[in-house]
Amino acid sequence: MLPTEHIAVGVQAADWRAAVTAAGRLLERSGAVQPSYTAAMLRVVEELGPYIVLAPGLALPHAHPQDGVLRPCLAVVALDAPVNFGSPENDPVRVVIAFGAVDDTGHTAALAALAGALMEPGALDALMAARSVDEIQAVLLPARAPGAEEG
């Protein structure tokens, strides 16, 4: 669900639109979504506001399955410099995790696994501090090698 080509670090983005677009492009490039999906993710924020900024520094843009999702997917973009989404509580945003669902329930397990990983104590801080693909995966992929917990 989170292949390395869906993770980018040190991404330069001038504003929230560029940040969401960067995550959308990762999904477009691997054929997980159509370009229309990136546009739809931008439209959701324009219409509903920055409710996708779910925690300090973290945005989770997404749109409807019918907006161009070809397969369930996640993409993570860690920004070089954080940007504001207009969320008084949680700006500025450093990490953008875009997801695409193919129906209203098919993505649930993957999203629950992602959220579960982010709810672990210290996970959000570790994600904000991550500067490499490996560091991102270490936070977000809950299946860790046995014995690696102490590392």
Next chain:
Amino acid sequence: MQRWKILAVCGMGLGSSMILRMQAEKAAKVLGIDVDVELADIGSAAAQAAGADIILTSPALAGQLMHARALVIPITNYMNLNEMVEKLNNATQPPSDM
């Protein structure tokens, strides 16, 4: 025991509302309360809110739900169980006189 009816509301009813449900169910275990959490998108939330005691949502969407009879609780950090526990505790406990 009272069963609290909770509606978790987000833009599409498929992403962040599911995360709210995960946290609300965890918080309910911590608090020892009984909850029934349903998901809604902001467009249909008003209709679905009729039977709800509590609405959980983002601060960015809370303003659109203020006409609901249910208590609207904005959640700022979806990944922080403590915030959910504290807010659900305040909402479900009778006020005590210090």
